[in-house]
Amino acid sequence: MIFLYSDDPIVACSSGSQANAAIAVIRISGFESLSSLNNFFQLDLSGPIEPRRVYYTKLVLQGHFIDDVCLTYFAGPRSYNGENILELSVHGNTLNIDRILTLFTTHAGCRIAQPGEFTYRALRNKKLTLSQVEGLDLFLNANSNFALDQGLSLLSGNLHDVYQELYDLFLLHKSSLELLIDFSEDIGEEAARNYFLESLSRLSHKFVSLEKRVLPLDHNLICPEVVISGLPNAGKSSLFNFLLSDDRAIVSPVPGTTRDFLGEMIFIDGIKFRLVDTAGIRESDDLIENEGVKRSKKKLTEGFFSILLINPFEMLPTFETFRSSHFDLIFFTHRDLPGFDEAVASVITSHPWLGPTGAIDLNFPPADFEISINQKINEKYLRLVQDKPILLSRHRELILTASLKIKEYQILAVSETDVGVLSQELSFLGHCVSELLGIVSPDQVLNSIFSNFCIGK
Ligand SMILES: Nc1nc2c(ncn2[C@@H]2O[C@H](COP(=O)(O)OP(=O)(O)OP(=O)(O)O)[C@@H](O)[C@H]2O)c(=O)[nH]1
Ligand SMILES: [Mg+2]
Structure with missing residues (x-):
């Protein structure tokens, strides 16, 4: 488990430290009291320092001036992660950032934070729920407004509320089963059974509405990929370069030029897609x-x-490899060459599964070719997100597993007379709902969520 760290004070640059910038934000979290950091500032931190107020001061080390900084103190537990936090806005030269980080690790007993460790402490101190943490992750890595909005919605707890309702309905149904087991003699067998079935129906309705928000297709809509495939020499790298408006991939008449896939980001109407050129499929x-x-x-x-x-x-x-895949667009290239129509007709005759196709000369594509491809990519994305699908794969998998389980359970509920069996089945369902809500969060779940985070968050 990566987060079994000590509670040492941690420090990191939270604004990205890879390139020079005007300002960078360095955060220190988990120190006992402000006075423990007093030696490093011209401002007297043992005097009254008002939380959440910005102070301009000088950062110093053993009397040497290091940088002009703006300092903000967030006193725990009323802070992002519940700990004492000091936020410093410093000059954003990467060397300066390194020097300041070293100052705090060498002289102030801090260590560099692991990726996501500030947020992990927020989870541990119950300042954020697991789905809020996932929302934050989505928000920070979003490639479209839709993903940004869903991240924000998770972060503000909206989806958490939906899961909470589901959990409440689950508990209600669980208690109805207990009623059926232990008290049906007191309230009457029929009344207990009706209560049991009614609570199950409410629970399964809730699942049905959630299931609708889980895409049937396993597309990654958080970082949507546009993949160009084909045999060697089909023109994949030519199209890739054309859509990027850059000679990024090597284009040559030698089949097998592209040896591994290449990915580059493209923006289409404010949405970021990853365009992928692949190696031609052959033996x-x-x-x-x-x-x-x-x-x-x-x-x-x-x-x-x-x-x-x-x-x-x-x-x-090897062209048969493509038979089992779905394609949004199919183009015959080399339209400019003599004998093109006959060659195309022969391919279509021997591969009738191809469906609608287009034709293109990739050496001289028409001016509107890029616009029409981009439009199709964008339209598909907007179509897929219009019903507000749940993007996070962990949530999707849990909802699908639980939905399947509840359908099996519903069948059992009307036919099974052994309530012990029902109780066992229900506990599995309860586990899925608890994981969705983040009440139970196995180590591997935490690891996979936090491995996505950047240092300083
Ligand atoms: N005449 C003509 N040549 C084309 C057309 N499209 C691509 N080519 C040429 O075909 C050759 C192969 O193009 P690439 O884009 O490298 O093909 P690829 O599919 O990436 O090939 P691999 O990387 O080997 O899989 C290059 O010489 C291109 O200039 C086209 O529509 N017409
Ligand atoms: Mg290629």
Whole structure:
């Protein structure tokens, strides 16, 4: 478990320390009292320092001036993570940031925070729930306004409230089962059974409405990928470069030029997509090319939007690989070459599963080609998010597992007379709901959530 750390004071640059900037924010969390940091500031920190007020002062070390800083104190427990926190706005030269961090680790008993450790302490001190932490993660890594909004909604506790309602309904149903087991003689078998069935119906309705927000397709809409696939020499890298408006990938007439997939971010109407060029799929004796082909096949299943390119003059038996995949767009390339129409007709005849296709000369694509592709990508994304799907895969998996379980349980509830069996089934369901709410959070869940966080958050 990565978070079994001591409670040492931690320090980190919270504003990103990879590039020079005007200002950087350094945070120190978990120190006993402000006076323990008094030696490092011209301002007397043992005097009354008002929390949440900004003070301008000088950072000093053994009498040497280090930097002009603005200092804000957040007294625990009324702070982001419940601990005493000091926030310093310093000059954002990366060397300066390093020097200040070293000052606090060498002279003030702090250590550099692990990624997400400030937030982990907020979770531990019950300042944030698990779904709020996940919301924060989503918010910080969002690639679209929709993902930003969902992150914010999780962070402000909205989705947590929905899960809480689900949990309350679960508890209500659990108590109705206990009533059925222990008190049906007191209140009457029929009344107890009716109460049991009615509470189950309310619980399953809630699940149905949540299940609708879980996409049936396993697309990653947090970092949506647009994947370009095809055989070698289909023109994948040519299209990739064209859509990026950059000669990012090597284009050559040698089949097998792209050996591994390449990904670059593109913006379409304010949404960030990852455009992926893949290696052409073919049989090869080359170990490295085979690995590239394996990765291309995996990318085929991961893309939220898939484009298949076909050079009708260079078909291979491995083309059948694409048969089982869904493509949003299919283009025949090399439209400019003589014999194109006949070659296309022959491919379509031997592969009738292809469906609608287009044709393009990638050496001289028409001016509106990029706009029309971007429009299709954007339309699909907006269509998928219009019903406000739940983006986080952990939540989606739990909701799907629990929904399946409740359907099985409903069948048992009307046929099974052994209430012990019902009770056992219900406890599994309870576990899923508790995990959704973050009441139970196994170590691996915490690890996977916090491994996404950046240092300083
Ligand atoms: N005439 C013509 N040439 C094209 C067209 N599209 C691509 N090419 C050429 O075909 C060759 C292969 O193009 P690439 O974009 O490298 O093909 P690829 O699919 O990335 O190939 P691999 O990386 O080997 O899998 C290059 O010489 C391109 O200039 C087209 O529409 N017409
Ligand atoms: Mg290529």
